[in-house]
Amino acid sequence: MNKNESNLSTEVIISNLYKQFGDIEVLKDIDFTIKKGEFFTLLGPSGCGKTTLLRCIAGFEKPTKGKIFFGDDDITKLQPWEKNIGFVFQNYALWPHMTVYENIAYGLKVKKMNKAQIDKLVDWSLDIVNLSQLKKSYPTQLSGGQQQRVSIARVLVLQPKVLLFDEPLSNLDAKLRVKMRKDIKELQERLGISAIYVTHDQEEALEMSDRIAVFDKGRVAQIGTPEEIYEQPDSTAISNFVGKSNNIQGTIKSRKFYAFGTNFIPLQSLEEEDGDRTLVFRPEKITIADAPSVDTFEVIVKDASYRGNYVQIEVSYNDEVYFIVETREKFEVNEKIHVCVEKYILFEKE
Numbered sequence: 001m002n003k004n005e006s007n008l009s010t011e012v013i014i015s016n017l018y019k020q021f022g023d024i025e026v027l028k029d030i031d032f033t034i035k036k037g038e039f040f041t042l043l044g045p046s047g048c049g050k051t052t053l054l055r056c057i058a059g060f061e062k063p064t065k066g067k068i069f070f071g072d073d074d075i076t077k078l079q080p081w082e083k084n085i086g087f088v089f090q091n092y093a094l095w096p097h098m099t100v101y102e103n104i105a106y107g108l109k110v111k112k113m114n115k116a117q118i119d120k121l122v123d124w125s126l127d128i129v130n131l132s133q134l135k136k137s138y139p140t141q142l143s144g145g146q147q148q149r150v151s152i153a154r155v156l157v158l159q160p161k162v163l164l165f166d167e168p169l170s171n172l173d174a175k176l177r178v179k180m181r182k183d184i185k186e187l188q189e190r191l192g193i194s195a196i197y198v199t200h201d202q203e204e205a206l207e208m209s210d211r212i213a214v215f216d217k218g219r220v221a222q223i224g225t226p227e228e229i230y231e232q233p234d235s236t237a238i239s240n241f242v243g244k245s246n247n248i249q250g251t252i253k254s255r256k257f258y259a260f261g262t263n264f265i266p267l268q269s270l271e272e273e274d275g276d277r278t279l280v281f282r283p284e285k286i287t288i289a290d291a292p293s294v295d296t297f298e299v300i301v302k303d304a305s306y307r308g309n310y311v312q313i314e315v316s317y318n319d320e321v322y323f324i325v326e327t328r329e330k331f332e333v334n335e336k337i338h339v340c341v342e343k344y345i346l347f348e349k350e
């Protein structure tokens with residue numbers, strides 16, 4: 001099929017949106033724009049409101065306040081079937097008594113399309129998800145990953161402008177999940193379709209997204225590219241949720257950082273004013289020095305665990321401050337080492 005890829009896409013504008021269930025405000029002042037063709041992820045812990053926002057965009061829920069636009073069109077009050085969206089569910093929701101072909105063709109038959117058109121579109125969508133050879137199979141004859149690909153083909157065949165994914169990979173085993181991340185991202189890029197993807201899996205979000213909105217208790221805490229969210233989190237809540245993070249409470253005096261209850265921690269290029277701070281650094285942003293220097297401090301290895309491609313060690317500084325370090329070297333428990341914080345962020349004390 002000769003599709004015009006740019007047709008399969010729209011800008012999605014969420015404007016000042018609120019959602020209340022009874023007395024509980026589940027979404028508060030959600031306001032952002034998803035660009036045409038962007039892979040945009042809603043990331044956050046369970047219960048923070050991501051699915052509710054996705055369901056508002058789809059039309060399964062009505063916002064209490066605020067508007068949603070697809071380009072210039074106000075779609076806030078439209079029903080799901082009037083919106084030109086494709087919704088991919090966590091549990092594939094395929095009809096067990098229908099073949100792959102029939103499952104995918106169903107939506108087109110409802111639209112009263114003729115057989116030749118249906119065949120052409122089903123073949124096109126099966127080709128996109130790489131399942132052409134299985135069109136006569138029944139869902140029970142397919143693996144979980146194949147079933148999820150059929151459910152994606154079933155929404156693609158309707159040529160939606162936006163794909164909405166609600167934790168689509170959480171029923172798959174770890175290895176398949178990693179493969180499907182690549183497959184979904186690849187087909188989204190190939191079609192240039194806008195995608196909004198809900199997950200609580202930060203690794204998935206970092207790998208797949210053009211941009212991520214991190215949710216915290218019904219609000220958007222930060223929006224940014226995966227790199228921005230990981231390297232420049234706006235708060236300790238975000239650095240703790242996205243990736244691993246060491247947080248050390250302390251105070252700055254005369255351009256030097258002192259962890260509470262222990263000694264000075266050397267930090268390069270520290271320019272901030274005096275006051276209490278939380279020092280945040282990632283376990284892989286620590287280097288282990290061959291010899292002490294002005295940039296290092298001495299810690300004792302308390303625990304070491306093998307993680308395949310790296311070793312995670314827990315270290316203690318004066319038996320007061322504990323943190324984790326990721327390294328490729330091997331260390332013994334009780335070994336003394338000199339470490340240097342290569343990259344850090346200081347937050348005002350929360």
Ligand SMILES: Nc1ncnc2c1ncn2[C@@H]1O[C@H](COP(=O)(O)OP(=O)(O)OP(=O)(O)O)[C@@H](O)[C@H]1O
Pocket residue numbers: 021026044045046047048049050051052053200
């Ligand atoms: N139909 C409903 N009626 C009442 N409360 C609801 C309803 N749907 C969701 N909630 C509540 O809204 C809050 C947000 O739920 P939501 O499913 O959007 O969160 P989530 O971030 O997607 O979490 P999860 O990943 O666990 O689904 C939760 O406290 C939930 O109990």
